[in-house]
Amino acid sequence: MRITGDHAALAIEGRLDVRTAADARVRLHQAVDGGLGDLVLDLARLEFWDATGLGVIMGTHRRAGRIGRRLVLRSVPAQLQRLLVATRLHRILAVEGVVAEARGATLPALGPAL
Numbered sequence: 001m002r003i004t005g006d007h008a009a010l011a012i013e014g015r016l017d018v019r020t021a022a023d024a025r026v027r028l029h030q031a032v033d034g035g036l037g038d039l040v041l042d043l044a045r046l047e048f049w050d051a052t053g054l055g056v057i058m059g060t061h062r063r064a065g066r067i068g069r070r071l072v073l074r075s076v077p078a079q080l081q082r083l084l085v086a087t088r089l090h091r092i093l094a095v096e097g098v099v100a101e102a103r104g105a106t107l108p109a110l111g112p113a114l
Contacts, residue, residue, distance in 0.1 A: 001013065001014040001015055001016060001020035001023070001024060002014055003024060003027045003028070005031070005042075006031070006035070007031050007032075007034040007035025007036075007039070008035050008037065008038070008039065008040065009039070009040040009041075009042065010027075010028070010031055010039070010040070010041050010042065011041075011042040011043075011044070011045065012024070012041065012042070012043055012045070012046050013045040013046065013047075014045070014046070014047055015046075015047055015048045015049070015053075016046060016048070016049040016050075016053030016056060016057075017048065017049065017050040017052060017053050018050060018052040018053075020053070021052045021053055021055070021056050024053070024056050025056050025059065025060075028041075028056065028060040029059075029060065029063055032060060032063050032064045032067065032069060032071075033063075033067070035069070036069070037069065037070075038069065038070045038071075038072050038094075039060075039064055039069055039070070039071050039072065040072045040074050041057075041060075041071060041072065041073050041074065042074045042075050043073055043074065043075055043076045043077065043080065044074075044075035044077070046076075046077060046080065047077075049080060049083075054083070054087075054089070057071075057073070057093070058089070058092075058093075061092070061093055070094055071093065071094065072094045072095075072096060073093055073094065073095045073096065074096045074097065075096070075097065076095055076097070081095070
């Protein structure tokens with residue numbers, strides 16, 4: 001796992017799981033504590049997260065809220081978006097670019113080709 005960025009925007013690459021959670025928690029909490037306004041977390045290159053990794057995200061979300069900041073997840077891979085929907089965390093977390101099913105929308109059926 002690799003985290004790059006500053007107190008306003010971070011990107012996570014690799015896996016956010018039980019092995020990397022402690023380091024990720026420290027880095028994310030430092031970013032929350034050291035900045036103002038939204039903290040954008042780009043997940044485009046995140047390959048996997050387990051329950052422990054998701055707990056790190058939720059803990060960071062709570063910490064940000066306590067000091068008047070907001071954690072915003074950006075470029076969440078489709079597989080991870082489905083997990084957010086399944087756990088209903090997409091209703092709690094600020095997620096940019098959520099798939100249609102996460103917004104409760106359905107895609108229209110395609111009619112016959114003309």
